Amino acid sequence: MSKLTVANITGLRFPEKITGQDRRHFLGGALVVLVAISVVPLFVADYWIFLSTAGFITAITVMGLAIIIGWAGQVTLAGAALLGTSVYITGYLMREGLAGSGGWPFIPALIIGALCPAVLSALIAVPTARFSGIYVMVLTMGLQVTLERTLFTYTWITGGVGADVRINRPKIFGFEFNTDHRYFYLSFSVMVIAAFVMYALRNSRHGRAIQLVRTDRQAAAAVGISPWLYRVVAFGIGGLFIGLAGAMTAPLYESPPALTQYILFQSLFLLAIPVVAGTQSITGLIVVSLTFQILPPALQSHRLSVYLLGGIGLVAGTLVGPRGIVGTTLDFLQQQRDVKSLERASANENDLGEEATDESKKASSNITPSKPATESAKVRKDE
Amino acid sequence: MLEVSELSAGYGRLQVLFDINFGVRAGEMLAIIGPNGAGKSTLLKSLIGVVTPTKGRIIFEGSRITHEPPNMRVARGLTLSPEGRRIFSSLSVHENLLSGAVRTSSSVIETQLEKIYSLFPVLAEREKQEAGSLSGGEQQMLAIGRALISAPKLLLIDEPSMGLAPLVVAELYDALLKLTSEGIGVVVVDERVTEVTRISDRTCIVEKGRIVYEGEHSEALEQLRDTAFLGTL
Amino acid sequence: MFQPFIVKASFVTGIASGALYGILAIALVMSFRMSRVVAFVHGGIALSSAFLYWYLVANPARTSGHGTNLAYATKEWPKLPAVILAILLGAGLGILFASVATGRMSKWPRITVTTFALGGMLLFAGITQEIWPGAFEIVPSPFGKGRVSIWGANVSHHQIAVVSILVFLVIVLHLLVTKTKVGVQIRAISDDVEAAEIVGVPVRRVSMGVWCLTGAMAGLGGILLAPMTRLGASVVLFVLIRSLAGAVLGGFNSLPLALLGSMLFGQVEAHVTGGTFGKISSGWREVILMAVLFTGIFIVTRRRRSQFRLTEA
Ligand SMILES: Nc1ncnc2c1ncn2[C@@H]1O[C@H](COP(=O)(O)OP(=O)(O)OP(=O)(O)O)[C@@H](O)[C@H]1O
Ligand SMILES: [Mg+2]
Numbered sequence: 001m002s003k004l005t006v007a008n009i010t011g012l013r014f015p016e017k018i019t020g021q022d023r024r025h026f027l028g029g030a031l032v033v034l035v036a037i038s039v040v041p042l043f044v045a046d047y048w049i050f051l052s053t054a055g056f057i058t059a060i061t062v063m064g065l066a067i068i069i070g071w072a073g074q075v076t077l078a079g080a081a082l083l084g085t086s087v088y089i090t091g092y093l094m095r096e097g098l099a100g101s102g103g104w105p106f107i108p109a110l111i112i113g114a115l116c117p118a119v120l121s122a123l124i125a126v127p128t129a130r131f132s133g134i135y136v137m138v139l140t141m142g143l144q145v146t147l148e149r150t151l152f153t154y155t156w157i158t159g160g161v162g163a164d165v166r167i168n169r170p171k172i173f174g175f176e177f178n179t180d181h182r183y184f185y186l187s188f189s190v191m192v193i194a195a196f197v198m199y200a201l202r203n204s205r206h207g208r209a210i211q212l213v214r215t216d217r218q219a220a221a222a223v224g225i226s227p228w229l230y231r232v233v234a235f236g237i238g239g240l241f242i243g244l245a246g247a248m249t250a251p252l253y254e255s256p257p258a259l260t261q262y263i264l265f266q267s268l269f270l271l272a273i274p275v276v277a278g279t280q281s282i283t284g285l286i287v288v289s290l291t292f293q294i295l296p297p298a299l300q301s302h303r304l305s306v307y308l309l310g311g312i313g314l315v316a317g318t319l320v321g322p323r324g325i326v327g328t329t330l331d332f333l334q335q336q337r338d339v340k341s342l343e344r345a346s347a348n349e350n351d352l353g354e355e356a357t358d359e360s361k362k363a364s365s366n367i368t369p370s371k372p373a374t375e376s377a378k379v380r381k382d383e
Numbered sequence: 384m385l386e387v388s389e390l391s392a393g394y395g396r397l398q399v400l401f402d403i404n405f406g407v408r409a410g411e412m413l414a415i416i417g418p419n420g421a422g423k424s425t426l427l428k429s430l431i432g433v434v435t436p437t438k439g440r441i442i443f444e445g446s447r448i449t450h451e452p453p454n455m456r457v458a459r460g461l462t463l464s465p466e467g468r469r470i471f472s473s474l475s476v477h478e479n480l481l482s483g484a485v486r487t488s489s490s491v492i493e494t495q496l497e498k499i500y501s502l503f504p505v506l507a508e509r510e511k512q513e514a515g516s517l518s519g520g521e522q523q524m525l526a527i528g529r530a531l532i533s534a535p536k537l538l539l540i541d542e543p544s545m546g547l548a549p550l551v552v553a554e555l556y557d558a559l560l561k562l563t564s565e566g567i568g569v570v571v572v573d574e575r576v577t578e579v580t581r582i583s584d585r586t587c588i589v590e591k592g593r594i595v596y597e598g599e600h601s602e603a604l605e606q607l608r609d610t611a612f613l614g615t616l
Numbered sequence: 617m618f619q620p621f622i623v624k625a626s627f628v629t630g631i632a633s634g635a636l637y638g639i640l641a642i643a644l645v646m647s648f649r650m651s652r653v654v655a656f657v658h659g660g661i662a663l664s665s666a667f668l669y670w671y672l673v674a675n676p677a678r679t680s681g682h683g684t685n686l687a688y689a690t691k692e693w694p695k696l697p698a699v700i701l702a703i704l705l706g707a708g709l710g711i712l713f714a715s716v717a718t719g720r721m722s723k724w725p726r727i728t729v730t731t732f733a734l735g736g737m738l739l740f741a742g743i744t745q746e747i748w749p750g751a752f753e754i755v756p757s758p759f760g761k762g763r764v765s766i767w768g769a770n771v772s773h774h775q776i777a778v779v780s781i782l783v784f785l786v787i788v789l790h791l792l793v794t795k796t797k798v799g800v801q802i803r804a805i806s807d808d809v810e811a812a813e814i815v816g817v818p819v820r821r822v823s824m825g826v827w828c829l830t831g832a833m834a835g836l837g838g839i840l841l842a843p844m845t846r847l848g849a850s851v852v853l854f855v856l857i858r859s860l861a862g863a864v865l866g867g868f869n870s871l872p873l874a875l876l877g878s879m880l881f882g883q884v885e886a887h888v889t890g891g892t893f894g895k896i897s898s899g900w901r902e903v904i905l906m907a908v909l910f911t912g913i914f915i916v917t918r919r920r921r922s923q924f925r926l927t928e929a
Contacts, residue, residue: 073727074727075727075730075731075734077734127910127914131913131917132917133726133727133730134654134726134727134730134868135864135913135917137654137730137734138654138860138861138864138909138913139909139910139913141857141860142857142861142906142909142910143906145853145854145857145902145906146902146903146906149898149899149901149902150899150900150902150903153898153899154899263850264850264853265738265741265849265850265853268734268735268737268738269738271731271734272735272738275731275735303746305742305745305746306742307738307741307742307745308739308742308743308745308746309742310738310742311735311736311737311738311739311740311741311742311743312739312742313735314731314732314734314735314738314739315732315735315736315739317735318721318728318729318731318732318735319716319720319721319732428814431814433810433813433814452818453813453814453816454813454816454817454818456816457815457816458816462815462816463814463815465810465811465814469808469810469811469814470811471803471804471807471808471811471812472807473803473807474800474803474804474807478800478803478804481797481800482800482801482804482812482815482817483815483816484797485797485801485815485816485817485818486816529815530815533816
C-alpha cells in the first residue's frame, strides 16, 4: 500500500507518463494490493469485511467531497444529506420502482439514485457560484437541514426502519452479489474505478480548468474559462461521486439505514476525512476513509465516538494546513528522502567532480514542500 | 532617538530588506526615497512592528524594541501613518483619532486633540462625520492626526502626498515642519523627491532593500541624478 | 382561516424564539466582525453549556437513562450557580477557540479558519456526547414554570426572560460598542485589522476578549434554548442554523439587521408552525425558511458586491 502511495497514484505528483521504473513500481504496488485484497478476507471475521466494504464506499463519498473542496476550493456541508438522498432513492427504486413497475434492477436504480444528488449539488452551486465561501457553507448547511426535514422524514421513500423492509443485494448480469464477501469485492472494484476516473478527470482539460478557477479566477476568466460554469460543474461531479457512493450503500445493509447516518454532524464527520487526508492524494483519501470507518467500532471499548473522531480530525487537519495530515507527512518523508539522497550525492562528490556538485546544489535549492515532483523523480533515478 | 542596525526583514520566504542601518535624532526630519518596490513601506512596517525582522536590532530611546508588538511601540512614542492612509472609514473622525490612543491618559488626549485640530482645522469641523466620506487630503490629515494622538516622539509617515493636489501637499509638509520644530522626529517616505528632500534634514535612498545613500538633501539630488531611477528629474 | 387567537399566540411565540435566535446571531456577528470567521463553534459551545446546565440542575428521576444502568446522577443544584458555571464554560471555550484562531491562524485564509470552527463545533459536541450520551432531555427553566397572559396569549416566564435578556444584551452591547474606548477599538479592528494593529490597538487581546464574550453569549443561548424544547445535539444545530440565517440576513456585519433577520425567522417559523396559514408540515416549514434564507443571501451579496469582493476566500 505504501509503495502505491508515494510513488504512484498520489495525484499531482504523477509523472507525465508511466514509464520504466515508475511502471514497475506501479504494477508492483497494484499487485501487492490485489494479493492483500484477495488473501486477507479469507482470514478475518465477516464483521471486518462488512466494515471495509463500508469504508470503500465512504472513500467514494470522500472523493466527491475532495473534488468540491480541493478542486473548487469550496466547503460543502451537505455531504451527508446528498449521500442519504441517493441511498433512499436508490433503495426506493430497488424496492418499489416507479409507478407500480415493481422493484428495479440495481444498475438503473443506481444511475437515477446517483444523478439525484449530482443535480441537487449542481443546483445549489448555481446561485452560490458568485458568493464567498462562507455563504456557500451556510447555504449547503441549509440544504442539509432541509433534506433532513423533508425527504428523510417521508417513510414511504426511506422505507422506515422496520425490520420487514428489505433491500436485496444486487444482481448484475446474472451474477448475484449476495454475500458480504461478494459485495466487498464489488465495492472495492467500484472504488478503484472511481479513483481512476477521478484521477483522469483531474488531469483532463476540464479538471485543470476547475482548479485554475480556484487558484486564480481572473486568470481563468481571461483565458475564456467561465468561473461560474466550472464551479457548478465541480459541484455536480462531486455530487455524482457522492451519489454513486449512496447507491452502493443502499443494498449494503439489506434494509434502509437509519436517518442518523445522514444528519449534519455526519456531514462534518465526512468533511474531516479530506481535511485530514489533504485533497491531492487519492490513495491518502482511501486510506483515511478506511481508517475513519474502522476506527470507531474498533475503539468502541474506549468510547471513541464518530463525532469525536471527526472533530479531532477536522481540528487537527486544519491546524496542520492545506495539505492535510497525510499530505504533510508525505512531504516530510519526501524531504527526508531528498536529504538522504543529497547526502549520498555529496558523498559521491569527490568521485564525480564538478558536475555532481552543481546538480546537488540545484537539488537542495529546490526542496520545497509544494513541488517535490521533480525531486522524487530524481531520487528514483538516483537509485 | 531611533537606531536601526543590520535590519533584515521580509514576508514569509521573500526577503525584502537587507542589512539596513540608519538613525534618527529628535526634532529631525529624515526623508526616505527609492523606486517602487524597493522596500520603503516594508521598512516602516518593520519599525512599527507589523513585519517581524529576521535579523538585526531596532533601538528606540535606548531600549531594544526589535520584537515588541506594535501597541508597545506606540506606547513608547513611536507611531506610523501607513501607506494608503488606512483610516477606519466606518468610524467618525473623532473615533478615528481616539483609536490611536489606546494607552494614552485622557489629559494627554485632550491636549493632543487641541493640537491636532489647530494643526488641521478642517478635522475639527468634521469631528462627527464618518471618516469614509472625507476627501483624500482630509483623510491623510486624519491619518497623521491619528498617529499624533498618543503624543509620539517619533512619527513615521508613508507616502502622505499620494494622489493629492500640490497645495494640499504643501499644507501637509508645513504641518510636518511644525512638528519637527516642537522636537518630534519625523521619518517621511515620499515619491515627490524634489519637494520632500527640500524640507528634510537628511535623505536616505533605498534600492532593492538596501540603503544605497544617506546624506544632506543637495547631495541627495546629485546622487539621484546619477542613478536617475525615477526618470522624473 | 386567520383566527386572531392563533395569530396572536404565534406572534408571541415567534418573538420568544426570535429573541433566542437573536442572542446567538449577535454572537455570530460579533465574532465575524472580529475574525472574519463564521463561528460555527458557537453551536458546539451552546451545546456544551446546555448539557452542563442540565447536568447541574436536572432531577435525576426525569433523565432519559433513568432506571437503566445509563442513568445520570444529575445534581439538582439551585439554578443560579448552575447558570453562572455554564456561562463561564462558554466563555472559556470561546477563549480556547480564539487562542488558536487569533494566534496561529490569524493570517490564514478565512475558509480554512471557518473549517476549523466547524471542527471546533464537532469536537465540543463529540466531547459533550461522550460525557452525557443522553438525548432529548427535559431541562427545567432557570425562571421556573410560571405563565402569564399577555394580550390573551399564554406566555411562560421563560419566554419573557429570553426577550428581556436579549433587550438587555442589545442595550449593553450598543453602549459598549459606541460609547467606550474598547468599542472604538473593536470597530477599528473589524474595519481594518492591520491598520488597527499599526495604530497600537492590542488586536489579539481585544479579539480574545470579544470571543470570550461571544462564547459566554453562546453558552447563555444554550441554557435558554434547552428548556424551550428537549435537549439534544440536533436541537442546538437547528437553532444555530436559524441564528446563522439571521446573521446572514444582516450580511454578518450589522447587529440591527441580524436581529431583524432573527426576529423575521422567528415570526415566519412561528406562524407557519402555529397554523396562521393553516396546517403546514414541518418539511414545508423547512423549505419556506430555506427560501427566506436563500433570498436573504441573494439580497445581501447583491447589495455588497459594489462595496468589496466577497469572493476572496
Ligand atoms: N504583504 C506582502 N506580502 C508579500 N510581499 C509583499 C507584501 N507587501 C510588499 N511585498 C513585496 O515587498 C516588496 C517591497 O514592497 P514595499 O511595499 O515595501 O515597496 P515600496 O518601496 O514601499 O514601494 P512603493 O513605492 O510602490 O510603495 C515588493 O516586492 C512587494 O511585492
Ligand atoms: Mg510603499
